[in-house]
Amino acid sequence: MATPFKYVGRSYPAPDAASKVSGTLVYGTDLRLPGMLYAQLVLSPHAHAKVGSIDKKAALAVPGVVGIYSHHNAPSTAYCRYRIMPGQAGCIDDETLFASTARFFGDRIAAVVASSLEAAREAARLIEVNYTELAPVLSAEAALEPTAARVHPGGNLVHEFEYAAGEPAELPAGAVRTSTTVHTQMLHHAAIEPHTCLANFDSAHKLTIWSPCQSVYGARIVVADLLGLPYNRVRVIKVPMGGSFGGKQEFILEPVTAFLALQTGRPVSLTLDREECIRSTMVRPEQCSVVRSAVRADGELIELDIETLLAAGAYAGSSPDYAEAMAQKLTRLYRVGRYRHRGRVAYTNAPVAGGMRGWGAPDIATCMEVHMDQIARQLGLDPLDLRLRNLVHPGDIDPLTRRSVGEARVRQCLERGAEAFGWRERAAMPPGLGRIRKAVGLASGAHKNGMLSNDFPEISTMTLKMNEDGSLDLNASIHEVGAGSLVMLKTIIAEELDVAPEMISAREADSETSPYDFGCFGSRMTYVCGAGALALSQMLRGRLIEAAAELLEISPEALEAVNGRVQRVEAAGTGLSYPEIVQGARMRHARDLIVTHTYQGTSNPGSYCVQFAEVEVDVLTGLVRVNEMLTAVDIGRAINKAMVEGQCHGAIQAGIGSALLEEVALDADGRAGTGGFKNYHLVNAADMPPVTVLLVEHEGDDGPYGAKSVGEIATVPTAGAIVNAVNRVLGTAITTLPLTPERIVAALGEAAATRGRDASCC
Amino acid sequence: MLLNTVVNGTAVSLDVVPDARLIDVLRNALGMTGTKEGCAEGECGACTVVIDGAAVNACLVFAAQVQGKSVLTVEGLSSAGQLNALQKKFIENGAVQCGFCTPGILMSATALLARNPKPSQEEIRRALAGNLCRCTGYAAIIKAVAAAADEGRPT
Numbered sequence: 001m002a003t004p005f006k007y008v009g010r011s012y013p014a015p016d017a018a019s020k021v022s023g024t025l026v027y028g029t030d031l032r033l034p035g036m037l038y039a040q041l042v043l044s045p046h047a048h049a050k051v052g053s054i055d056k057k058a059a060l061a062v063p064g065v066v067g068i069y070s071h072h073n074a075p076s077t078a079y080c081r082y083r084i085m086p087g088q089a090g091c092i093d094d095e096t097l098f099a100s101t102a103r104f105f106g107d108r109i110a111a112v113v114a115s116s117l118e119a120a121r122e123a124a125r126l127i128e129v130n131y132t133e134l135a136p137v138l139s140a141e142a143a144l145e146p147t148a149a150r151v152h153p154g155g156n157l158v159h160e161f162e163y164a165a166g167e168p169a170e171l172p173a174g175a176v177r178t179s180t181t182v183h184t185q186m187l188h189h190a191a192i193e194p195h196t197c198l199a200n201f202d203s204a205h206k207l208t209i210w211s212p213c214q215s216v217y218g219a220r221i222v223v224a225d226l227l228g229l230p231y232n233r234v235r236v237i238k239v240p241m242g243g244s245f246g247g248k249q250e251f252i253l254e255p256v257t258a259f260l261a262l263q264t265g266r267p268v269s270l271t272l273d274r275e276e277c278i279r280s281t282m283v284r285p286e287q288c289s290v291v292r293s294a295v296r297a298d299g300e301l302i303e304l305d306i307e308t309l310l311a312a313g314a315y316a317g318s319s320p321d322y323a324e325a326m327a328q329k330l331t332r333l334y335r336v337g338r339y340r341h342r343g344r345v346a347y348t349n350a351p352v353a354g355g356m357r358g359w360g361a362p363d364i365a366t367c368m369e370v371h372m373d374q375i376a377r378q379l380g381l382d383p384l385d386l387r388l389r390n391l392v393h394p395g396d397i398d399p400l401t402r403r404s405v406g407e408a409r410v411r412q413c414l415e416r417g418a419e420a421f422g423w424r425e426r427a428a429m430p431p432g433l434g435r436i437r438k439a440v441g442l443a444s445g446a447h448k449n450g451m452l453s454n455d456f457p458e459i460s461t462m463t464l465k466m467n468e469d470g471s472l473d474l475n476a477s478i479h480e481v482g483a484g485s486l487v488m489l490k491t492i493i494a495e496e497l498d499v500a501p502e503m504i505s506a507r508e509a510d511s512e513t514s515p516y517d518f519g520c521f522g523s524r525m526t527y528v529c530g531a532g533a534l535a536l537s538q539m540l541r542g543r544l545i546e547a548a549a550e551l552l553e554i555s556p557e558a559l560e561a562v563n564g565r566v567q568r569v570e571a572a573g574t575g576l577s578y579p580e581i582v583q584g585a586r587m588r589h590a591r592d593l594i595v596t597h598t599y600q601g602t603s604n605p606g607s608y609c610v611q612f613a614e615v616e617v618d619v620l621t622g623l624v625r626v627n628e629m630l631t632a633v634d635i636g637r638a639i640n641k642a643m644v645e646g647q648c649h650g651a652i653q654a655g656i657g658s659a660l661l662e663e664v665a666l667d668a669d670g671r672a673g674t675g676g677f678k679n680y681h682l683v684n685a686a687d688m689p690p691v692t693v694l695l696v697e698h699e700g701d702d703g704p705y706g707a708k709s710v711g712e713i714a715t716v717p718t719a720g721a722i723v724n725a726v727n728r729v730l731g732t733a734i735t736t737l738p739l740t741p742e743r744i745v746a747a748l749g750e751a752a753a754t755r756g757r758d759a760s761c762c
Numbered sequence: 763m764l765l766n767t768v769v770n771g772t773a774v775s776l777d778v779v780p781d782a783r784l785i786d787v788l789r790n791a792l793g794m795t796g797t798k799e800g801c802a803e804g805e806c807g808a809c810t811v812v813i814d815g816a817a818v819n820a821c822l823v824f825a826a827q828v829q830g831k832s833v834l835t836v837e838g839l840s841s842a843g844q845l846n847a848l849q850k851k852f853i854e855n856g857a858v859q860c861g862f863c864t865p866g867i868l869m870s871a872t873a874l875l876a877r878n879p880k881p882s883q884e885e886i887r888r889a890l891a892g893n894l895c896r897c898t899g900y901a902a903i904i905k906a907v908a909a910a911a912d913e914g915r916p917t
Contacts, residue, residue: 013853020861021849021868023796023836030795190896192800192808193862242798242862243896274801482860482897642856642902649899650859677805677894685890685900 007494007501008705011642015486016240028196028212028239033267036198037066039260040120041270042110042127043280044102047138047349047670048149051100051109052130059112059126064119066264068127070110071098074259079226081250082318082354084218084518086225089455090324092316094152097226097256102131103151103314104349105671106280113260113268136349136670140286140311143346151314151347158312159320159345163327165399166338174297178375179290182367183736184719186311186664187284187657188277188680189356193242195281196271197253199261207234209258212241214249214479215519216511222251223258234258238509244481245654246356249521250317252281274676278351283664285319285353286311287326287363291371299381299389301336306367308343313352319345322353326360330368331400332606333410333446334390339399349670355521357654361447361716369443369720370735373727382427383724384418387444392606394700401454406605407700409634410444413610416694417632418442421612431729438616438627441725445716447607449527449701449709451518458524458601460532461515464493464540465594468586470503470564470578476529477509479520483711484643488526489533491639492704496537497544499564499578515596523607523709526639530704532599539595547585547593548576603702607713608634611652613721617729619748622741624660624726625687629718632694636701636708648693648714653683655718660738767828769794770838778825785809785820788835796836796865800894807893810866811835817873819892836865839872848872848910855906859897867893871907880911 003009019025044051056068080091099107109129114120137143143156150156171177198210207229213219216236224234241248253270260268272281287310294303308326312319327341376383391414396405418424423442431437452458462476474493480486486506494501509517517529541561548566549556552575560569567575576584585591612630617623631648638644661681664674674680699706719737726732726739732747765778769792778787788794788811800808802821809820812834839846848871851857858864867890874881874889881889886907887900895903 011856013856014858014861016861017853017858018845018849020858020864021836021845021852022840023794023865025861026795027798027862029799030789190894191860191862192806192894192896193798193860194800241860242800243860245896274803274806484859643859646856646859646898646902649901650895650897651899653899654896676803677801678803682894682896684892684894685904686887688887688900691899691901 005495006498007491008637008639009641012487012491012501012640014482014484014643015480025240027193027242028198028210029193029271031198031210031239031269033198033200036267036269037113037115037264038117038120039257039268039270040112040124041108041276042124042129043276044099044105044107044109046102046131046133047105047136048134049102049131050134051102052132054110055128059123062119062123062126064115065123066113066115068110068112068123069098069260069263071096071100074098077226079222079255081222081252081315083222084215086221090321092158095315097259104351106351107314108256111256111260113264138348138350138666138670140309140346140348143348144344151349156347157344158316158347159323160343161324161327162340162342163400164340165331168338169302171294171302172296175294175302176297176378177292177294178371178378179292180371180374181288181290181735182370183288184286184363184366185737186286186351187356187662188664189245189247190682191243191245191247194272194274194277195248195253197257198267198269199257200267201261201265205233207258207262209236209254210239211236211254212239212248213254214244214481214521216477216509217516218519219251219254220511223254226255227258227262235512238479241481246354246359247281250282250354278664278674278676278680279672282317282354283351284356285322289364289367291367293371293375295375295379297379299379299386301334301390303338304330304336306341308341310343310345311348311350311353312345313348313350315352317352317354319353322355322360326364328400329361329364329446331398332405333392333444335392335396350666351664351672358447358712358715361445361712362655362658362719365443365445365716366720366723366737369717370723373724374733383442384414384423387414391444403604406603407636407698408606408608409696409698410446410608410610412696413608413632413634414444416696417610417612417630420692420694421630423612426614435620436616436618437729438614439725439728440612440614441721441728442610442612443717443720443724444610445713447709447713447716448523448604449607449703450524450601450604451522452601452604458528459598460517460529461596461598462532462536463515463594463596464536466540466578466582468579468582470499470582472499472504474504474506474533475514476506477514477517478506478529479509481520483647484640485520485525487643488530488639492530492533493537496534497541498562523712526707527703527709528599528601530639530707531702532597534704535599536595536597539597540593543593543595544578544581547589547591548581550589551576551581551584605701605708607709609713609717611717611721613725615722615725615729617726617744622744624739624744626656626689626722628689630692630694631714632696633710633714634708635695635697635710636703636706637697638695639704639707644695644710645693647711649691651711651714652691652718653688655715656683656722658738659719659722663738763826765825765829767830768832770835780826782825783821784823784825784828787825788820794835794837798862798865800862807870808863808866810869810893812869812873815873815876817870834872836868839868847913848875851906851910855902855909857898857902857906863893863895867895867903875911883908
C-alpha cells in the first residue's frame with residue numbers, strides 16, 4: 001500500500017537489540033561498583049504482627065556484615081511509593097522504610113548490609129525478631145466489617161467515591177434488569193528481571209540511584225523528601241529494564257536502598273529473588289464489581305450502575321487512583337443514558353496493590369464484558385449485535401469528563417475483526433456434547449492516551465540538537481520498558497527532518513541531565529511524548545531553514561528541508577547540507593541548532609481493542625485450551641509495525657494468564673502460597689495460541705500521524721473474551737477469575753457460579 | 763575446589779567453593795553477566811546455557827558439575843564481534859523486547875538447532891517451553907528460530 005511516509009510505519013528492532021542478543025547490555029542486576037555492598041531484606045513471616053525486640057547479635061557476628069537496620073534505628077517518616085509530584089492529590093503517606101507493625105506477609109522488617117550477598121543472606125537468617133501476632137484482615141469485605149481489626153490506626157476504609165452522569169429515567173416496557181458480580185484476582189507482574197536497585201552517596205554528598213524505574217523524577221521526589229535532601233542532590237538514572245508491566249512503576253526499592261547507601265557511605269545493591277518479588281513488591285489489586293444494568297428489549301443500554309470494592313493491601317499506594325481509573329473506562333466504550341460507579345478501597349493485610357498494565361481497564365472490562373454476554377443470553381441476542389448497538393461512535397462526548405472520545409474506531413475493530421475471525425459462522429456452531437467442547441467468545445475494551453484529565457495536565461519537555469556532522473541528540477526523560485519508546489521517537493524525528501533514524505541518538509532518563517517528564521506510564525509515550533517529539537522536530541526544521549536562509553541570503557519561504565539538506569523548493573541538490581548549516585550558522589551568525597520545547601497535551605481520546613477467542617474445554621478435567629485469538633486494535637497509526645504487533649502478542653499472553661492461570665493466592669493466615677514461578681504459571685511458548693493482529697489505522701487525533709496507545713489497551717479485552725468463550729462452551733456463568741480447572745469442574749457440577757468465599761466479596 | 767572447564771571455547775581453571783552454582787561462577791567469577799537470573803528454581807529459563815550440547819538451567823547446576831565439560835553462554839554466540847545467524851534473526855524478526863529472557867531463549871534455540879537443524883513449529887515451541895517471556899507472546903521468537911533454521915547455518 002502506498003504510504004506518504006518515509007520512515008513511519010516500517011518495522012524497527014527494539015533499542016539495544018544487538019547488545020541484548022549478545023548478552024552485553026548491562027541491566028540493573030549486572031551493575032557493580034568498587035566497594036559495593038549487598039543488602040538483604042528481612043520480610044515479615046506474618047500477615048499482621050507487632051514487631052518487638054530484634055536480636056541482631058548472631059547476625060552481626062557474621063564476617064562481612066556492615067550494618068543492620070530496622071524501625072529501631074531508621075527514620076519512621078511515612079511516605080507514598082506512588083508519588084510523582086510534591087503535594088500530589090490521592091497520595092497517602094502510610095508506608096515507612098521498616099515496619100513497626102507488620103501489615104502483610106512480606107512487609108519490610110529489617111535490612112542487612114554486608115560485603116557479600118552470601119554474608120548478607122546468612123546474617124538475615126540469623127536475625128531474631130520478636131513478633132506479637134495480630135488477627136489479619138484478608139479481604140476488602142472483611143476489612144469493612146465494623147468489628148474488623150484495623151490495618152492502620154485511621155481505619156480500613158482508604159477511599160470511597162462516586163462518579164455519575166445522566167439522570168435516572170423511567171424504564172420503558174420490556175426493559176430488562178441484569179446483575180453480574182465479577183471477581184478478579186491478585187496478579188504478579190512477572191517481569192523476568194527481578195526488582196533491583198543500586199544507590200551510592202558519594203564524597204560530594206550527592207546521592208545517585210541507578211534503577212530500572214518508570215519515572216526518575218518521581219523516584220527523586222520520594223527519596224529526597226524522605227531523606228531530607230534537596231532535589232538537586234539526588235540523581236536518579238534509569239538503567240536498562242528487563243520488563244515492568246507496571247511492577248516497577250512505584251518506588252519500592254529506591255527509598256530503602258538509598259537509605260542504606262546514606263547510612264553506610266558505600267554503594268549498596270539490592271536485588272530481590274522471585275519469591276520476594278511476588279511477596280513483597282506489589283500485585284494487581286484483587287477487586288470485585290457488581291455490574292447492574294437496565295437494557296431495552298432490543299439491547300440498548302439505558303442504565304449502568306456499578307459498585308467496586310478493591311483491596312489496597314497493606315499500604316494505599318496507587319489504589320485510590322486505580323479504583324477511580326476503573327470508573328472512567330466504560331463511558332468511553334458504550335453509550336449509556338445513565339452511568340453511576342461507586343467505589344470503595346480498603347486496607348487489608350495482603351500484599352500491596354498497585355498499577356499493572358492496563359491500570360484498571362482490564363479489570364473493569366472483564367466485569368463489563370462478562371455482564372454484556374449475560375445480557376445477550378438473557379435477550380437472545382448475538383453478543384456481537386449487542387455491542388454494535390451500544391459502542392461509542394467517533395466524536396462522542398464522554399459524559400463523565402465532557403471530553404471527546406476522539407476518532408474512536410471501536411466499531412470498525414468489531415466489524416473487521418468479526419469478519420476476519422468468521423464470528424457469525426463460528427458463533428452458530430454448537431459446542432458439542434463430547435468430553436472436549438469448543439466455542440468462541442468476544443470482548444471489547446477502552447483505555448486512554450496519556451494522563452490528561454479535568455484535574456491533571458499533560459506535559460513533556462524535550463531538547464533536540466543537531467551536531468556539526470548532521471547527527472542529532474534527543475535529550476528527554478524517556479524510560480524504555482522494552483516496548484520501543486526510543487525507537488518510536490527517533491522514527492518521528494527522522495520523518496520530520498528527513499534523516500535516517502541511525503543519525504539520531506536518544507538516551508534514557510537521568511534526573512540530573514534530562515528535561516522534565518512525568519514518566520513512562522499512562523499510555524502516554526506515543527500520544528504525548530511522540531507528539532512532543534514531532535513538534536520539537538518541526539521547530540528544529542524551522543530553525544534549520546531560517547539558518548540556511550540567512551547563510552544563502554534568500555527568503556526562508558523559498559526553502560524546504562529534504563533528504564538531509566535545506567534546498568530551494570523542488571530543486572534537489574541546491575542549498576546546503578545539514579552539516580554545512582550547523583557549522584555555518586555557528587561560525588558566521590552565532591546561531592546554534594538546538595531546540596527545547598515543552599509540549600502540552602490538550603486531548604485524551606479513547607484507545608480501543610476488540611478480541612475474539614476460540615477455546616476448548618475438557619469437561620472431565622476442567623482444563624481450558626485457547627485455540628486461537630484475533631485482536632483488532634484502534635491504533636490510529638503504527639509508527640513501528642513490528643513493535644506494535646509485538647505489544648499485541650505479549651498483551652494477549654498476559655491476558656490469557658490472567659483469565660486461566662495466574663493468581664497470587666493467600667492461605668487462611670494471609671501467607672502467599674505462591675512462592676515462585678513453580679506455582680505462579682505464565683503462558684509458555686507451547687501453550688500460546690496463534691494470534692492474528694488487525695490494526696485499524698486512521699488520522700484525526702492529536703498523536704503523531706494519528707497514532708494512539710497500544711501496550712495497555714491490547715490486553716484490556718483478553719480475559720473477558722476468554723471467560724465469555726468458556727461460559728459459552730459450558731453454558732455456565734463463571735465470574736471468578738482465574739478459571740482454574742477446579743472452578744470449572746465445580747461450576748459444571750453445581751451449575752453454580754463459584755465457590756462461596758469468592759463470590760461473596762461484594 | 764579447582765574447576766577445570768571450557769567456557770565459550772576457552773579453557774578456564776579457577777578455584778570455586780564446592781556448592782557454587784554455575785550461574786554465580788559465570789556472572790561473578792567470570793564476569794559474564796549475559797546469563798540472567800529470573801527465578802533461581804529452573805522455571806523461567808533466563809539462565810539457560812548449553813553444556814556439551816544440552817540446554818541446562820545454570821541456576822540448577824553446581825559449577826562442579828561442568829568439570830571437564832564444555833559450556834556455551836550467550837557471550838559465545840558472536841565471533842569476532844559478528845552476530846551469528848540466530849542472533850541476527852532475533853533482531854530482524856522483532857523477537858527482542860526488554861531482552862532479559864533473550865539470552866536464555868537463544869541458548870535453548872541453539873541447543874535445538876544443533877540437534878535438529880530443521881525443526882517444525884511444534885518442535886520449536888516445545889524446545890522453548892522452559893523459557894518464559896513476558897513481553898513478546900513468543901510469536902516473533904518462534905519465527906526467528908524458524909528463519910535461522912531456514913538459513914541452514916544457525917550457529
